[in-house]
Structures are given as structure tokens and as C-alpha cells.
Amino acid sequence: MKRLIRFISPYRSLTYLVMGFLFLQVLSDLFLPTLMSTIVDTGVAKGDIPFILKTGAIMLLVAILGISCSITAGFFSSKIAGRFGKTMRERLFSHIEHFSLQEFDQMGTATLITRTTNDITQIQQVLMIMLRIMVMAPLMCIGGIIMAVFQDTKLSMVFIVIIPVLILIIFAVIRKATPLFQAIQKKVDQLNLVLREGLTGIRVIRAFNRVKKEQNRFESANNDLMQTSIKVNRIMGSMYPLMMLIMNLSSISIIWFGGLRIDAGHMQVGSLMAFLQYAMMIMFSLMMATMMFVFIPRATASAKRIDEVLQLTPVIHDPEEFQAPETKKGVIEFDQVTFHYPGAEKPAISNLTFTAEPGKVTAIIGGTGAGKTSLLNLIPRFYDPDKGEIRIDGIPIQNMTQEELRSYIGLVPQKSVLFTGTATDNIRYGKEDASEDEVKHAAIIAQAAEFIEEMPEKYNSMLSQGGSNLSGGQKQRLAIARALVRNALIYLFDDSFSALDFKTDAKLRAALRAETTNSTVFIVAQRVTTVLDADQIIVLNEGEISGIGTHHELMESCEVYREIVSSQLSEEEIA
Known part of the structure; x- marks a missing residue:
């Protein structure tokens, strides 16, 4: 995967632009709960309507800024991912074109087609997600923790329990899913091979009445891919209910302990509302990171397969010094x-x-x-x-x-x-x-x-x-x-x-x-x-x-x- 990242270097300026817009989006998202807390604790508590309207207008402007930055970042990240995919396909196809027949015999046509199309698409999709999540998730998580501590330090201790549990769940799921994602790509190769042979050899298949056999062969390869896909999707699917369960339990805990602190006079209602939103932001950022970890194993498997092709040096290559004949005869x-x-x-x-x-x-x-x-x-x-x-x-x-x-x-x-x-x-x-x-x-x-x-x-x-x-x-x-x-x-x-x-x-x-x-x-x-x-x-x-x-x-x-x-x-x- 690291070797393929070098293909993003031509789009470095666009990448920095995406990061800048995402940074502004996160700042605006983090600022909104604080403004809401101020409205509740100052405006609503005192009945100060002009303050509520003024702060509400600021909240609207901040929200518009955040949405604009999000749309712009999405546009540029899609552009980078699209160009990256185009460059990768061109680079891979150009490299394959220089292969001798020995490399084609070694790799096989079916897998080269899959690697040039399906595998690059996998990486392209992950790149688009990573450009957004890799900036947003850490900023939102760290910023959310800082802002939550700023609202109430003692209530923030709840994160000491929540965050490690979430990380453990993510790690356990990814550890099981990664080998399956690698297996899926190999099974896609096999399916592609069976399909290609079935289509190119259709005359022979029909001439020898082997249509049923080829259908069974395709069904077997297709079923094998389906079973592995179902297995990996079950594993990945189990992560979201667990995450939601922890999020809901966390919300109950925050409201419970926050209510006790309000009752004791150590915290205001607006601060608890803001704290709850920051807690949701932290867990949402972890869920976004989880999304990234869902795609990364498959993209990593695809990246390895692409890198295998790029690292395969043709055994036949041109000499450093070319020796031209004095006269061309053809002997x-x-x-x-x-x-x-x-x-x-x-x-x-x-x-x-x-x-x-x-x-x-x-x-x-x-x-x-x-x-x-x-x-x-x-x-x-x-x-x-x-x-x-x-x-x-x-x-x-x-x-x-x-x-x-x-x-x-x-x-x-x-x-x-x-x-x-x-x-x-x-x-x-x-x-x-x-x-x-x-x-x-x-x-x-x-x-x-x-x-x-x-x-x-x-x-x-x-x-x-x-x-x-x-x-x-x-x-x-x-x-x-x-x-x-x-x-x-x-x-x-x-x-x-x-x-x-x-x-x-x-x-x-x-x-x-x-x-x-x-x-x-x-x-x-x-x-x-x-x-x-x-x-x-x-x-x-x-x-x-x-x-x-x-x-x-x-x-x-x-x-x-x-x-x-x-x-x-x-x-x-x-x-």
C-alpha cells in the first residue's frame, strides 16, 4: 500500500486543500454545541430573546460554513481518487504491456484483468474515504475530548471506559475480517477465470454438450465467493450493532451522571447537552474510523496484488546500449x-x-x-x-x-x-x-x-x-x-x-x-x-x-x- 501512495504525489496540492476544508468543517462542528450550550444556559435561562437570536444566527452561519467545506472537500477528494484510479490503471496496463509471454504464463490473463479493474476500484474507493476520514476522525475525536473536558472534567472520566471498549471491538473484528478480504479477491480471480473460459470457449462447450457442466462450474465458483462474502459481511455487520449498543449505553451513563452533577449544582443543563453532543461526536468519529478499517483490509489485499504485478520485472528487457546492424538484410x-x-x-x-x-x-x-x-x-x-x-x-x-x-x-x-x-x-x-x-x-x-x-x-x-x-x-x-x-x-x-x-x-x-x-x-x-x-x-x-x-x-x-x-x-x- 505504501508503494502505491507515491501515485498521489502529483495531487499533493489538492490533498492539502481537502485537508484544509475538512479542518474548517471539524472546527465548525465542534463550535456548534458550545454555542447551543450558551443559548440554553444564558439565553433560555434568563429569557434573553435578542441573545438567543444573535447566537442562533451565528450558529446558522457556522453550520453553513461547515456544510460548504464538507461539499468542497467531497468534490476534491472524489477528483483526487478518480485521477489516482486513472493513473494507476494506465501505469499497470503500460507495465503489463511490457511483459514477455513468460510473465503472462506465470500470472494468468484472468487475474491481470481483475487486478487492473476490480482491485484498482477497491483502492480508489478507499482513497476517497481515507482522504476525508483520516483527517476528520482524529480531529473530531481529539477536539471532542478537549471540548468535553472543557464542559466538565469529572464527567469526562466516562471516556476512560468507553473508548478502550470501542477500540477492542474494532481490533477484534478487523483481525478476523482481513484474511477473508484477501480470500475474496482470489475467489474473484477464480470466478473471472471460469467466466472468461466459458465465454471464449462457448463453441466448444456447446459442441460437446457441456453447457450444464460449465454452469455447475460457474455456480460452484460463484457460490464459493458468495459464502466468503457472507461470512465477512456477517463479521463486519456485527460491529455496528455493538457500536450502537455502546453508544446508547454511553448516552444513558452521561445523562445519569450528568443529571446527578446538575442536581449537585456542579453543572448546567446547557453544558450537559453540549457534553452529550461531544460524546456522540467522539463515538461517531470512532465509527467513521471503523468504516475506514472495514475498507482498508480489502484495499490492502488489492494493493498487494497490484504491487505484485508492478514489482514483477519482465525477464526480457532492452539492452542499455543498442547495437544497430550496418545493413538490414534479414539473415x-x-x-x-x-x-x-x-x-x-x-x-x-x-x-x-x-x-x-x-x-x-x-x-x-x-x-x-x-x-x-x-x-x-x-x-x-x-x-x-x-x-x-x-x-x-x-x-x-x-x-x-x-x-x-x-x-x-x-x-x-x-x-x-x-x-x-x-x-x-x-x-x-x-x-x-x-x-x-x-x-x-x-x-x-x-x-x-x-x-x-x-x-x-x-x-x-x-x-x-x-x-x-x-x-x-x-x-x-x-x-x-x-x-x-x-x-x-x-x-x-x-x-x-x-x-x-x-x-x-x-x-x-x-x-x-x-x-x-x-x-x-x-x-x-x-x-x-x-x-x-x-x-x-x-x-x-x-x-x-x-x-x-x-x-x-x-x-x-x-x-x-x-x-x-x-x-x-x-x-x-x-x-
């Missing part, structure tokens, strides 16, 4: 590269050594889990290898900034990710300043122009979230067009033709060959027909290279490749 060299996923027992890829050159297509083929996608993910530094070195134009990629490295690359991921917007917007995601001609040219090469032209608004047609109003093949072709519009030196196609029919696949590869004559092209594929014409085919088997060469060379030298080919093509096609 990629793998030198004895080995990579483990965090927590994995076996390496995803082991001792890979090869070179990919501009103007040539390097295809990667292998069975499921052979390490094809893992290899591709190392080139843009989504992960860093454990051993070995990857070089572009002779420079290790760790010596390049991530922005510079990725400016070389046009990537088409295994799962086509599209964004809400027009077809043009999605293609321009690869190059913001791309002209209309460049957008259309990229769409033509990617074999996407035909279906785009058939859409109602053509290139200005809106795509649903994730491109849900397109087929799998259409989404793949748009993703390919997005990469091609970059005119990159390196293209990475990660199984990007799997949803295309053979005719479209062949046309696309022919168009790509003509378009990428000066680029280094990587194609990860499952289908042999996609890689037949590649200049270099790398065959992976359990993370290791089983063979490198052209189709004809591998048919003679690589057993694994022959097995893959024979499983997909007939003898006539192989011949």
Missing part, C-alpha cells in the same frame, strides 16, 4: 539454441543450428509438440533461449531493442487475432500509415480481396469482436494481409494456411513467393503440400532437428520426413 542464424518453458521437465527445442537467408523460404515441419511454434516465438523475443544465440544480420537479438527487432518482422500467429473495427483498420494494424493502395495490394496478395469486396461496405465493413462474423479461412487471410502490409524483412507464418483450401493455399504461396523476393520467410506447416516448394525444410522431432534440406533431399536422407510425407500423400503424389 537469421540459430546457433546451438535450447529453450525450456518455465516449469517444463524437457526442453521444447534442443541444440538448433541453422541459417535462414533473404529471398528464400524456410519451412518448418514436424509432429505435434515437435517445437515448431516454440522456434518461431524465439525470433521476435517472446521468449529468450536458455542456451545458444539467435542473430539477425550478425547481431544477437538480445543486443537489439525489442521495438527495433520487431520492426523487422511481419508475424501471422497460429490463432488469427482480429480487432473490432473495419477490414481496413485490421490490415492497417500492421502499418498505421499504410495508404489505401497498400492495403488493397496486401489484401490481393493474401487472397482476401475477393471476400472483402463482397462485404456490404467492402474495406469499410465492420468486423465483430475477434472477427466472429468471418470464417476461419477469412480471418487467416486478413491476418496474412496485416503482416504483408508491413513490407517486412522477415515473415513468420505460424501454421497460417491451415484453414485454407488447397487451391487458395497454392495461389497464396505463389503470390507470396513473388512478393517476398527480398525477405526471409518462415512457414510452419502441418501439410506437406504447403512446404514442398520451400528452399529449405527443417524437420523437427521432439525439439531436435532430424533433417534440413529440400523436399527431394529429405526424401532421401530423413526417415521422419518420409513418414510425414507418406502419411499425407499417396504413392502417385510422392512420385
Whole structure:
């Protein structure tokens, strides 16, 4: 929590302003019972109407001042809390954007969403309350005690019993509630995870008739959250009746002993009325502090979770000194590269050594889990290898900034990710300043122009979230067009033709060959027909290279490749 307070420093002047207005509000609140006491003991007792009217007018002005200060303080505290929340969300989102895939794997998307939204909202609400209560409660409590002692010192001894009892109740309740508030945030994470999986995987859920199972799963997570919330609310709810009971008993005690002192002539009626109001102020200030303690445990839990994200240092970072290549060609060299996923027992890829050159297509083929996608993910530094070195134009990629490295690359991921917007917007995601001609040219090469032209608004047609109003093949072709519009030196196609029919696949590869004559092209594929014409085919088997060469060379030298080919093509096609 302390680390997050630094984000309030830009609003320090506004914070001091809030404190000033709250100080004036408390002073006016403390002054009112004394004025009322004067009216009763002097004006009412003596029947002095002009004095009553004069003092009453002063009371009205003081009350108006207090209300004005309260409204102003509330306005500025809301403003500070709102800006603080905005700054925190921006800071957290910016920090998360710099995470490598390893940090996303470690934290999980669901919890990062919860921490960026729900947790920051919790802190924002507490901050708004704290800005008011942290100033008001201590001032009102201390000021109330001073003014009560000023009214009658001996009667003030009642606070020696009342205040410790109230503090003990608050401490006992908070001690039980804090762990539960921490548990609630974790259960919100779990609920968010179940909900996210249920929504993103709705097609699979319905296809396998697992709707009921997912409903039960959500109900279980929801019920778990509900039970914990009920438990913590019961604990917090028990505090208020206890506080009210003590307040009422305190009032009875004050009236009882105050009546005895009036009867003995040691105290006046007006002083007892003022004393009673000061006692209520003291206990009310403690109740306000209690409110703060209700929110602080949950906010503290949220603050810890946010701080965990902010303190998580990305394992992949830019070098202090950037080494730029003399000429940009796009030559990629793998030198004895080995990579483990965090927590994995076996390496995803082991001792890979090869070179990919501009103007040539390097295809990667292998069975499921052979390490094809893992290899591709190392080139843009989504992960860093454990051993070995990857070089572009002779420079290790760790010596390049991530922005510079990725400016070389046009990537088409295994799962086509599209964004809400027009077809043009999605293609321009690869190059913001791309002209209309460049957008259309990229769409033509990617074999996407035909279906785009058939859409109602053509290139200005809106795509649903994730491109849900397109087929799998259409989404793949748009993703390919997005990469091609970059005119990159390196293209990475990660199984990007799997949803295309053979005719479209062949046309696309022919168009790509003509378009990428000066680029280094990587194609990860499952289908042999996609890689037949590649200049270099790398065959992976359990993370290791089983063979490198052209189709004809591998048919003679690589057993694994022959097995893959024979499983997909007939003898006539192989011949």
C-alpha cells in the first residue's frame, strides 16, 4: 500500500486543500454545541430573546460554513481518487504491456484483468474515504475530548471506559475480517477465470454438450465467493450493532451522571447537552474510523496484488546500449539454441543450428509438440533461449531493442487475432500509415480481396469482436494481409494456411513467393503440400532437428520426413 501512495504525489496540492476544508468543517462542528450550550444556559435561562437570536444566527452561519467545506472537500477528494484510479490503471496496463509471454504464463490473463479493474476500484474507493476520514476522525475525536473536558472534567472520566471498549471491538473484528478480504479477491480471480473460459470457449462447450457442466462450474465458483462474502459481511455487520449498543449505553451513563452533577449544582443543563453532543461526536468519529478499517483490509489485499504485478520485472528487457546492424538484410542464424518453458521437465527445442537467408523460404515441419511454434516465438523475443544465440544480420537479438527487432518482422500467429473495427483498420494494424493502395495490394496478395469486396461496405465493413462474423479461412487471410502490409524483412507464418483450401493455399504461396523476393520467410506447416516448394525444410522431432534440406533431399536422407510425407500423400503424389 505504501508503494502505491507515491501515485498521489502529483495531487499533493489538492490533498492539502481537502485537508484544509475538512479542518474548517471539524472546527465548525465542534463550535456548534458550545454555542447551543450558551443559548440554553444564558439565553433560555434568563429569557434573553435578542441573545438567543444573535447566537442562533451565528450558529446558522457556522453550520453553513461547515456544510460548504464538507461539499468542497467531497468534490476534491472524489477528483483526487478518480485521477489516482486513472493513473494507476494506465501505469499497470503500460507495465503489463511490457511483459514477455513468460510473465503472462506465470500470472494468468484472468487475474491481470481483475487486478487492473476490480482491485484498482477497491483502492480508489478507499482513497476517497481515507482522504476525508483520516483527517476528520482524529480531529473530531481529539477536539471532542478537549471540548468535553472543557464542559466538565469529572464527567469526562466516562471516556476512560468507553473508548478502550470501542477500540477492542474494532481490533477484534478487523483481525478476523482481513484474511477473508484477501480470500475474496482470489475467489474473484477464480470466478473471472471460469467466466472468461466459458465465454471464449462457448463453441466448444456447446459442441460437446457441456453447457450444464460449465454452469455447475460457474455456480460452484460463484457460490464459493458468495459464502466468503457472507461470512465477512456477517463479521463486519456485527460491529455496528455493538457500536450502537455502546453508544446508547454511553448516552444513558452521561445523562445519569450528568443529571446527578446538575442536581449537585456542579453543572448546567446547557453544558450537559453540549457534553452529550461531544460524546456522540467522539463515538461517531470512532465509527467513521471503523468504516475506514472495514475498507482498508480489502484495499490492502488489492494493493498487494497490484504491487505484485508492478514489482514483477519482465525477464526480457532492452539492452542499455543498442547495437544497430550496418545493413538490414534479414539473415537469421540459430546457433546451438535450447529453450525450456518455465516449469517444463524437457526442453521444447534442443541444440538448433541453422541459417535462414533473404529471398528464400524456410519451412518448418514436424509432429505435434515437435517445437515448431516454440522456434518461431524465439525470433521476435517472446521468449529468450536458455542456451545458444539467435542473430539477425550478425547481431544477437538480445543486443537489439525489442521495438527495433520487431520492426523487422511481419508475424501471422497460429490463432488469427482480429480487432473490432473495419477490414481496413485490421490490415492497417500492421502499418498505421499504410495508404489505401497498400492495403488493397496486401489484401490481393493474401487472397482476401475477393471476400472483402463482397462485404456490404467492402474495406469499410465492420468486423465483430475477434472477427466472429468471418470464417476461419477469412480471418487467416486478413491476418496474412496485416503482416504483408508491413513490407517486412522477415515473415513468420505460424501454421497460417491451415484453414485454407488447397487451391487458395497454392495461389497464396505463389503470390507470396513473388512478393517476398527480398525477405526471409518462415512457414510452419502441418501439410506437406504447403512446404514442398520451400528452399529449405527443417524437420523437427521432439525439439531436435532430424533433417534440413529440400523436399527431394529429405526424401532421401530423413526417415521422419518420409513418414510425414507418406502419411499425407499417396504413392502417385510422392512420385
